[in-house]
């Protein structure tokens with residue numbers, strides 16, 4: 192497989208054309224930025240190789256514990272992580288669940304430390320607030336975010352495929 196450095200270089204090289212193309216297509220600088228930043232985030236921190244102890248995994252720092260269950264559940268290079276559409280979808284759902292759990296744990300711990308009751312009430316309020324905020328964001332921003340996340344990871348999977356194809360062809364020649 193291409194090394195992490197190669198994947199990083201591909202991600203960086205994709206950023207300018209991604210920005211220019213989405214800007215040309217949507218006429219919106221905000222959307223172009225969002226797509227480009229999501230592509231960079233996906234390529235550097237959110238890519239399919241999170242299914243092993245890899246460079247993107249290390250980049251999460253102390254938060255990399257969030258990916259431990261993922262690495263146990265998902266076999267390296269399986270469709271769940273490297274699938275062209277499925278990979279990003281699974282990771283997005285997974286990370287959302289983990290962040291929600293992290294938030295809920297934080298609220299419960301805060302209440303325990305301050306010896307204050309009502310942890311579940313606080314958790315519900317935080318959930319309502321989050322829900323209201325998520326629903327207030329326009330759909331095109333969600334689409335731009337999702338597209339960028341998909342694109343950054345899809346480039347990784349495509350590079351893996353091309354690399355396999357090339358090494359196989361080389362063996363035949």
Ligand SMILES: [Zn+2]
Pocket residue numbers: 192239240273347351
């Ligand atoms: Zn890979």
